[in-house]
Amino acid sequence: MLPFKLIYHDGYDLNLGAHVFPSQKFRLTAEKLLAEGIAATDDFVRPEPASDADILRVHTADWVKKLKTGTLTASDIMKLEVPYSRELVDAFWLAAGGTIAAAQGALRDGFGCNLGGGFHHAYPSHGEGFCAIHDVAVAIRRMQSDSAIRKAMVIDTDVHHGNGTAAIFAKDDSVFTLSIHQANNYPAHKPASTLDLNMEDGVGDEEYLNTLLPAVRHALKQFPAEMIFYVGGADPYCEDQLGGLALTLNGLKARDAGVFEEARKRKIPVVTTLAGGYARRVEDTVKIHINTIVAAKEAAEKYPQARPAGN
Numbered sequence: 001m002l003p004f005k006l007i008y009h010d011g012y013d014l015n016l017g018a019h020v021f022p023s024q025k026f027r028l029t030a031e032k033l034l035a036e037g038i039a040a041t042d043d044f045v046r047p048e049p050a051s052d053a054d055i056l057r058v059h060t061a062d063w064v065k066k067l068k069t070g071t072l073t074a075s076d077i078m079k080l081e082v083p084y085s086r087e088l089v090d091a092f093w094l095a096a097g098g099t100i101a102a103a104q105g106a107l108r109d110g111f112g113c114n115l116g117g118g119f120h121h122a123y124p125s126h127g128e129g130f131c132a133i134h135d136v137a138v139a140i141r142r143m144q145s146d147s148a149i150r151k152a153m154v155i156d157t158d159v160h161h162g163n164g165t166a167a168i169f170a171k172d173d174s175v176f177t178l179s180i181h182q183a184n185n186y187p188a189h190k191p192a193s194t195l196d197l198n199m200e201d202g203v204g205d206e207e208y209l210n211t212l213l214p215a216v217r218h219a220l221k222q223f224p225a226e227m228i229f230y231v232g233g234a235d236p237y238c239e240d241q242l243g244g245l246a247l248t249l250n251g252l253k254a255r256d257a258g259v260f261e262e263a264r265k266r267k268i269p270v271v272t273t274l275a276g277g278y279a280r281r282v283e284d285t286v287k288i289h290i291n292t293i294v295a296a297k298e299a300a301e302k303y304p305q306a307r308p309a310g311n
């Protein structure tokens with residue numbers, strides 16, 4: 001048994017076939033967590049799709065309508081970079097519901113892990129780079145609307161800049177956005193996060209960790225985050241096809257552990273999402289995602305937290 005819930009739904013699979021986005025990774029990650037005995041069946045929670053009202057806290061009515069009625073323009077589909085289908089739309093609504101459920105789990109248990117989500121390239125009025133709906137922003141707005149939190153921090157370690165996140169929260173001082181990414185990579189236009197850590201091509205474990213972890217400590221000193229949303233991309237991996245950094249499997253696990261321990265020391269609940277991962281071998285991507293869950297478990301054990309009264 002894990003000391004927190006894993007949010008997962010078979011509908012996360014976008015069924016993209018031979019696409020570079022290996023959407024079967026969500027199912028493979030869930031199956032392997034069970035097969036390796038890291039998680040038990042009872043650790044899993046099936047999310048409901050987010051309500052349209054929740055989606056509309058972030059996205060424009062026009063974009064929601066286009067997605068629901070299949071009226072995306074050729075330009076919309078080109079930017080999204082995935083073919084349109086009804087299942088695709090359902091998968092994004094489920095992912096957003098999953099990140100909301102993970103946030104609710106994090107409030108209760110200290111961690112809440114969505115085995116999906118992290119669609120950080122989605123903007124309010126359009127999608128980009130495989131991301132149609134910004135599940136993390138939707139969950140933050142829902143938590144704020146429920147008065148569960150006021151201030152949130154997004155720590156985005158996907159190899160690609162969190163452009164949608166930066167744009168959505170640009171003028172909002174209730175959300176601190178931190179993105180560590182490869183400077184010379186997609187997206188071409190990178191609106192400013194609260195803190196952008198731009199990595200040169202080929203940066204490895206040591207330089208990456210020595211940049212990220214002091215920055216996280218500094219950010220948490222200056223910003224009283226009540227919840228951290230972790231976008232744990234697997235694509236800074238040295239064998240990623242869409243990334244140009246050189247982190248190892250151990251370096252990526254140390255990245256996750258380092259961020260989680262800083263949160264845990266300060267008793268800040270953490271929501272994890274998977275985000276990108278395009279390793280030549282999909283098993284490597286799955287392993288990196290599984291290690292994120294293992295790192296959460298180990299951080300929870302290293303820094304135990306009393307549950308709030310009544311739970």
Ligand SMILES: [Zn+2]
Nearest residue numbers: 158159160276
């Ligand atoms: Zn990415």
